[in-house]
Amino acid sequence: xxxxxxxxxxxxxxxxxxxxxxxxxxxxxxxxxxxxxxxxxxxxxxxxxxxxxxxxxxxxxxxxx
Amino acid sequence: xxxxxxxxxxxxxxxxxxxxxxxxxxxxxxxxxxxxxxxxxxxxxxxxxxxxxxxxxxxxxxxxxxxxxxxxxxxxxxxxxxxxxxxxxxxxxxxxxxxxxxxxxxxxxxxxxxxxxxxxxxxxxxxxxxxxxxxxxxxxxxxxxxxxxxxxxxxxxxxxxxxxxxxxxxxxxxxxxxxxxxxxxxxxxxxxxxxxxxxxxxxxxxxxxxxxxxxxxxxxxxxxxxxxxxxxxxxxxxxxxxxxxxxxxxxxxxxxxxxxxxxxxxxxxxxxxxxxxxxxxxx
Numbered sequence: 001x002x003x004x005x006x007x008x009x010x011x012x013x014x015x016x017x018x019x020x021x022x023x024x025x026x027x028x029x030x031x032x033x034x035x036x037x038x039x040x041x042x043x044x045x046x047x048x049x050x051x052x053x054x055x056x057x058x059x060x061x062x063x064x065x
Numbered sequence: 066x067x068x069x070x071x072x073x074x075x076x077x078x079x080x081x082x083x084x085x086x087x088x089x090x091x092x093x094x095x096x097x098x099x100x101x102x103x104x105x106x107x108x109x110x111x112x113x114x115x116x117x118x119x120x121x122x123x124x125x126x127x128x129x130x131x132x133x134x135x136x137x138x139x140x141x142x143x144x145x146x147x148x149x150x151x152x153x154x155x156x157x158x159x160x161x162x163x164x165x166x167x168x169x170x171x172x173x174x175x176x177x178x179x180x181x182x183x184x185x186x187x188x189x190x191x192x193x194x195x196x197x198x199x200x201x202x203x204x205x206x207x208x209x210x211x212x213x214x215x216x217x218x219x220x221x222x223x224x225x226x227x228x229x230x231x232x233x234x235x236x237x238x239x240x241x242x243x244x245x246x247x248x249x250x251x252x253x254x255x256x257x258x259x260x261x262x263x264x265x266x267x268x269x270x271x272x273x274x275x276x277x278x279x280x281x282x283x284x285x286x287x288x289x290x291x292x293x294x295x296x297x298x299x300x301x302x303x304x305x306x307x308x309x310x311x312x313x314x315x316x317x318x319x320x321x322x323x324x325x326x327x328x329x330x331x332x333x334x335x336x337x338x339x340x341x342x343x344x345x346x347x348x
Contacts, residue, residue, distance in 0.1 A: 034070075047304075
């Protein structure tokens with residue numbers, strides 16, 4: 001149960017940071033994704049990065065509690 | 066926020082929320098979720114030519130995360146997935162060719178309607194099956210599991226009929242190629258009831274197929290310039306989180322509960338087929 005709470009909180013934190021950052025980098029991201037290969041690579045890289053971030057923050061929260 | 070590639074004007078919060086819902090369904094049921102993402106993007110105002118490519122890019126990314134989690138939970142049978150994939154590809158090609166032949170004879174609508182009815186029957190069956198049953202059937206007890214030869218499926222802990230695996234891949238690929246919708250909503254129940262694969266393993270293995278098909282689809286649409294990658298990336302942030310929770314859900318509920326909760330998905334597939342029969346745009 002505690003793990004689920006940590007994971008939920010970690011997900012919310014990561015999404016909050018992402019949503020705060022995305023308008024700032026949207027223009028650059030748009031330029032990069034004009035290349036099809038880079039766009040597809042970014043899709044997978046971002047998925048793994050967000051997943052890894054949630055896991056990391058969740059573990060940190062677990063260690064702190 | 067503006068998404069220049071497609072001209073979409075939408076709040077990133079809304080896109081993340083849609084992505085979350087799609088990811089949750091993918092992680093819990095092993096479906097791509099295009100039936101939800103496509104109409105949602107269309108309703109938000111994304112031009113039709115970007116809708117399919119963008120939702121495929123979203124699906125490819127979060128399915129990778131969902132499949133990773135299912136793999137860690139011991140729910141992805143790679144041997145089964147690798148046997149299914151080539152049969153599905155052949156099935157899609159056969160379905161696409163059959164569609165061309167049927168178009169010439171004007172018989173597509175009849176088959177599409179029969180398939181939509183099959184999906185409705187499947188939904189009803191999923192809601193009713195297992196009533197009063199306390200235990201799940203043992204792995205390997207499917208309608209076609211007796212057909213020789215057999216392949217040892219380590220993760221599913223059972224012997225799977227090679228003929229049944231190839232038949233399921235071919236049939237579902239064929240439906241996908243022929244009708245373009247609803248094929249994915251058949252795969253998980255087919256693996257469970259025809260082959261006897263445990264439900265969580267059917268979900269995890271299904272996701273492997275989703276990654277392959279969505280990546281290929283996103284690639285071909287990207288070649289034509291039909292993908293808004295920025296929108297896909299924003300949606301995917303929610304999709305990844307949803308996929309994590311969806312995969313976790315499969316460990317918390319019984320197989321029969323999961324299959325019952327899956328029942329509305331074939332109904333949506335049937336709805337999409339009827340939508341297309343009525344001459345509405347492809348979502």
